[in-house]
Amino acid sequence: METSHSRLYGTFARCASISYCYAPWILLAALLIAVASVVYISRNLGMNTDTTDMLSEHLPFRVNSIHYNKTFPQEMDILLLVLNAPTPEQAYSAADHLAARLKKDTKNFTDIYPPNVDVFFERNGLLYESVSELEHITDRLAAAQPLIARIAENPTLHTFTSVLTGAVEELSKGRNLELEPVFKGVSETLNAQLAGKPRALSWQTLFRGEPQKSSYQEMIIVKPKPDYTQLFPGEQAIAAVYAAAKDIGLTDDGPIQLRITGDVALADDELRSSLSGMEFAGIITFVLVGIVLYFAMRTIRLALAVLLCLTLGLLLTAAFATAAIGQLNVISIAFAVLYIGLGADFAIHFLLRYREVLESGLLTTDAMYKAGGEAGSALAACTIANAIGFYAFIPTSYSGVAELGIISGTGMLISLLVTFILGPALLRYLSERSIPDSGVKGSLGKMLELSLKWRKLTYVSIFVLLLIAIALLPQVRFDYNLLNMQDPKGKAVQTFRELLASPEHSPWHAIVLTKDQEETRQLTERLAELPGVSKIVTMLDFVPTEQEVKLSAIEEMALIIGPVILSMPEPSTDKQMVVQQLEALDALNAALDRYIKEYPESSLSESALTLKTSLEALFVRLEGANFSDKEKLLHSIDEDLLSTLPAAIQRLRTSIEAVPFSEQELPESLSGRWRSQAGEYRIAVYPSEDIGDNEALTQFVRSVQQIAPQATGMPVVSLEAGEAVVEAFVHAFSLALAGVTVALLILLRSIKYTVLVLIPLLLSSVFTGVFTVLLNIPFNFANIIALPLLLGLGIDSSLHMVYRSLDKKQVSEILIHTSTARAIFYSALTALVDFASLMFSSHKGTASMGALLTVGLTLTLICTLVILPALLRIPAQHAKS
Structure with a gap:
């Protein structure tokens, strides 16, 4: 396939030349657009931290969960206040006083319920x-x-x-x-x-x-008024709780200790630890990316050009997200990491290709035209393949990932435009005619030559590793426990885990709704026979x-x-x-x-x-x-x-003032939590062991569902959501792989080269899955978003190599010494320092995502620069013969 005279070549070549000629106007327009984007984003981009909105409402478990939340809204989005004291009298008194104080704060709370602290029970x-x-x-x-x-x-x-x-x-x-x-x-x-x-x-x-005993515990269930327009929806309510505790004399050094957990506190803690990790990662990334870019470009000016292209592209992508969706969620916010990983790849490939052409002796304008045409053809193909891959996530039931696909797919198109409009304009003022040789060119090429000299060993090694990987792949697992993603040092997490350790009072229990008393009695009897159930509580139990x-x-x-x-x-x-x-x-x-x-x-x-x-x-x-x-x-x-x-x-x-009573005489504060206004009864099914373990969680939920398929509650939602996410990703990856394959067949017009592009992608995916087993880093709700990024990087890298190999039928020995190989290496290295820094996050989900991305990208780099050249040699040899 000759790309030098194609329409695509001419389009990008002219675009680069025009941008280079009109650089002052391009740069001024870019500055104005950047400023306008910042203003628009700051005024209009929202943040939705409600994770329940990220899965389709039509999924069966979501239907059950939504029905339960509407029937008993006081049990949704709560804070759980845990009071520990040396005596039961002190615990009771503290809970009584704190509950009374919080009931006066109607600004921050809608419902206050201390289960054991009530005149009726007293x-x-x-x-x-x-x-x-x-x-x-x-x-x-x-x-x-x-x-x-x-x-x-x-x-x-x-x-x-x-x-x-x-x-x-x-x-x-x-x-x-x-x-x-x-x-x-x-x-x-x-x-x-x-x-x-x-x-x-x-x-x-x-x-x-x-x-x-050494300690006695009382709990208060608090229904706050979370503000989802704020970054931390429960922050104001939590601060109000601590203020109320201080007012009644509870101090950190006193005998009575107050701790706060519950889904609202856990969500705030998770987001806080995740963002703090991102901030730390951002500082490290900025420094290390700058260093890598300097070694890649051998000049501060070209490194700065990459960073400027990256910044404008990121702002424009964020502006698109603001206009198209209006808000980010805890999944789609990862578009920034995706963009840094892939957006830098565009600028590095273009600038290194320009430098390579310039070093051949062409005039600046001619070099710009040729570099724009050659790099543009390959980058356009990568953009199309990547965009299709990301857009394939849109039809999934996991709306958080669907939105990520919309933003990231469009971000790839934006990155292509920024690279070939802003990049040439920057080169007019930042480029240097004479650039010192780093010596990396030769050393990288010599290192990659080893796989070609020992290509038979390379083939055998690939085959053996693939067999081992296939044997280990069944052990790949998904961690359904949301707590395992959070910072284990977080106070809300520690408190919640302590409560889970006592299954009889576990805040994680299954919920079953029934229509009347008779159905409640029947289901209770059947559920009580399950070996994984420790106790069952219904409204009927409150009538002695x-x-x-x-x-x-x-x-x-x-x-x-x-x-x-x-x-x-x-x-x-x-x-x-x-x-x-x-x-x-x-x-x-x-x-x-x-x-x-x-x-x-x-x-x-x-x-x-x-x-x-x-x-x-x-x-x-x-x-x-x-x-x-x-x-x-x-x-x-x-x-x-x-x-x-x-x-x-x-x-x-x-x-001793007790009097006989019936179900109808139970106080509303109690009966309203166990029987709805429509007459539905709530059954709480408690596990017999700590269901923080995934196997115990699965066994408990499945056994309950066999008797009550309509069961809901956090254990059910956690397990079903995990399986829905896995199914959504399998569906999305199947669509992405099919879409990318069709796109490659159209772009390359060759089944053989399409397969060669896909082989490194598939190999790196299999090997990454195996490493999750070897490193004991299971997939979870956070790190699973690493997969679309690895998909994009894998397509990019292998497509660049195959495209360059088609340019004048370059053989592998020459290919590994080109700017394309160096661009792939430095693009991957840039992304690696970006991803590796995530491992320093205190948020375990973010840290595991960083580890998975680091391993996955390293394997992608090996498959592209070591295995693919050895495979490309086979078609090259056939072409010669």
């Missing part, structure tokens, strides 16, 4: 206990009632210690008292204070006879069984609690009070010592010894302290031991 909570557990609590309260009553009359350290001493003496007399939880609780409280990490004693756990029997036990409890009257003592700094406290503590220590010696085999001896050891440690601290320090320490211990008593007694008093 009053009727005992009805949810089993009958046996209620009897156990009643028995404990009956035994401890005299002690509790005495402490409540005068809740001070002196009284508490004296009562505890009396209880130990009663033990010595043979009375059976369950004091082990008290001994351990008081001991742990004293040890915490002496260690400088104060922790209050929980009276609520003492009433129940339970050991006090055996209410009459339980109310009898509660009435008995009321008789026990009735005489307990809590009085708050006046604060005292009397020196005599300190002396009394010390004497009471000493008496308790002595009583414990006697009990341990008299009953060494008792079941309480170990806990009594533990408390005695803590008291002795306290005495050591007090012995070396002055009076003021003693007073402060004893006051702190008083607070630690008795501060939760009022709240515990108040909640206990409220709980």
Whole structure:
């Protein structure tokens, strides 16, 4: 095929010459267009961070998800506030106060729901206990009632210690008292204070006879008003939560810790970590690309010309995106990375071809005409093939990728025009007649000659590697877990993972909607039989069984609690009070010592010894302290031991006011989350293990779907979205490959050379897939967009080589020494530093995309410059014969 006299050759040759002649006007127009583009983009380009909009609404799982979100909108786009405290009383109180404070902020929130912090549950909570557990609590309260009553009359350290001493003496007399939880609780409280990490004693756990845990948790479900026109839609609401927490006294160094997670916080954290990585990558890329371009061009002027062409093309592509689509999403924003990778390729090929022609001795104007014609023909073919490849993504159900295809495909056309209009104009002022030889020309060619000298070994190596790759390809996998893409150090991610680690309370659970109570009961029974299900919650579970029997036990409890009257003592700094406290503590220590010696085999001896050891440690601290320090320490211990008593007694008093109720009498704040206004019921199906693992996630979702195909919820959406993305890419790549093949057949008019263009592309794709297995970097929602870029770069590189080989039937030995080979090498190197810098991102999805692009592009470069010349030698030899 002779390209030197073709229409395409003449069109680009004249375009380059005209631009060179009218350079001042071209540059002025380019400057004005660039300024206008910046203004237009800044005023009109939006950002949509709502990832749910990126998949077709007609997909079955999206239909189910949309229906659920419309039926129970309060469960969509939420913030999950997690409060951890040393005692259940503190956690409950903090959640209560914070929820009340947030309900006043109607500007930032539409709904505030603390699931466990509600007057209804506080009053009727005992009805949810089993009958046996209620009897156990009643028995404990009956035994401890005299002690509790005495402490409540005068809740001070002196009284508490004296009562505890009396209880130990009663033990010595043979009375059976369950004091082990008290001994351990008081001991742990004293040890915490002496260690400088104060922790209050929980009276609520003492009433129940339970050991006090290290931490208690309450959650608040918050429905914010996200602003999707802002880069971080939930930022203002999250700031409002922290401000409210500060107002009620929650601080970072306090005993009660607030953490925020939920889909809104996770989305903001993901975008923030992704952008911070992009900024870091941008700085590195700018420096390294400049260095690579300098070595490619051997002059700062030509490197600057490439950067200017790249900048204008990027601005024009962004302006097109603004006009055609109006907004970017978290996928289509990657067009900038795509453009840098491919746009630089256009300018490098043109400028290096111009320099090669200029070095042959032609006049500047003649060199410009010839370089424009020769480079234009090849670049036009690459542009057409690339554009078809990107536009093939438009029909997919993954609208995020479809928009990326529209923008990137048009960006290739824009890049071609910018290269041949702005490029020649810049060369008029930035070109140098004499350019020093880098020496790379020879060294690169000599290195590439090895594959030609050992071409049989090259063929065998390709065949062997291909067999290995085919064997490993079935292990290529897709990671459906969206959390695995995010920065593991992010607070929202860490909190969410902690919640996932407890499957019974996992925020990731399946949701099934039913029409009525009967269907709810039937599905619940069938779902409960699944081995991967730990528990099922429906609205029916909020109506306790055996209410009459339980109310009898509660009435008995009321008789026990009735005489307990809590009085708050006046604060005292009397020196005599300190002396009394010390004497009471000493008496308790002595009583414990006697009990341990008299009953060494008792079941309480170990806990009594533990408390005695803590008291002795306290005495050591007090012995070396002055009076003021003693007073402060004893006051702190008083607070630690008795501060939760009022709240515990108040909640206990409220709980004995329980009355029988039915489903219709459940509060609206609760019933509205489990039964819609249309009468649909919500079933929450919790997994029996952490479904952060992809295999566990798949098994859980598929088992639930077998019984309830209409199931939705985050696990279902995550799995189905991943499979939809994979299917969309398979569909798009099939269309792209078909479209590119047809385009190549038309452009090259040869089946043989079309196959030669496609071979490096297919080989690099297969090898890249294998490397995801070897490097343990599965495909995910982020790095899968590397595939269209590798497709574009693969087509570009191999098409340039094949096109140049057709120019005067150049053989491979000559081809590898041309500007085309050098342009492919430096274009790939420019893209490599662009992509490799992404690996430094804290966002795991972005980092994995950088790793995949780096590996994929390296393999593309090897396939194009090492394998393709060896394959091109075969048709060249046939041509000679």
